[in-house]
Amino acid sequence: MKEFLRTKGFKMTPQRELIFRSFFELGRHVSVDELYDKVRLQDNTVGYSTVWRNLKLICRVGLAEVVNIGDGITRYDRVTNIPHGHLYCLKCKELIEFNVEQIVGMLAHKTSDYNFTPENFKIEIQGYCENCRESEVEVVEETKSDA
Amino acid sequence: MKEFLRTKGFKMTPQRELIFRSFFELGRHVSVDELYDKVRLQDNTVGYSTVWRNLKLICRVGLAEVVNIGDGITRYDRVTNIPHGHLYCLKCKELIEFNVEQIVGMLAHKTSDYNFTPENFKIEIQGYCENCRESEVEVVEETKSDA
């Protein structure tokens, strides 16, 4: 990893190593705060912006990418060989991954109709997971307080 | 429209009418600022938060939905019968729509494997449009200033 970073012009530091390691240990859909908390457990001197900057670095070198489901929290997802989309439960806010290998293939083909060169695909389906399905009706009638 | 809103418990006001009309005139991928600017051209007394709140209302009653491409600008897209995805050019930031009717059908089918009940689909492909394709190489080597 150190070597990998150096070839890209970045240095390795103890903080960076801790942050990188923590990120990959956490796995998927990691938010800055989650990562920050985990990192601080092992070294409570690490600054928030350091975590934040390294998260961006991880993206920059292609090891993660942003997942933005629009709930105000930016998550970072490890890049894998198998493309996956996200099923986002509107009730319990759970994020489930699902394979989109075939779909991506078709999408890639489809973009050629538009003379578009795809770099990456983001597929997100909002709905209700198995457990929340029955109660989905309740959600429709939310508070009407502020428009 | 006035009737439609009333059935949902909302009132119609001059500002609201102007905002709604402006939104639908603007068409697709409208940001709060864009809408605000357009509205102010016709009535420079309308407040920013009024525009903002009404944009949320338009979403709430199901006439629009959020498009979040992660560039920090929340856009609102009119809901149509034909599902569409977005091709986002990483260079010129252009947002191109494309039909995803078939894709959505397949995705809907696929979610059943996960016992997931889909409500809406968001498909976004980042890449380079026809015009920016040649120069995409330049983009890779950005400034290395801050991680």
Add this chain to the structure above:
DNA sequence: ATGGATGCAAAGCCTTTGCAAGCTT
């Protein structure tokens, strides 16, 4: 008259940045 709607200003929140000091190479 009642309760939603509006405007303004002020908070909130998460994301970025400026800078001086510290480390890695």
Add this chain to the structure above:
DNA sequence: AAGCTTGCAAAGGCTTTGCATCCAT
């Protein structure tokens, strides 16, 4: 030594909210 990194604090930028007032029903 040179330049990337770090921490802290402060600034940004967009989103929300409090509140008194106004208006639609």
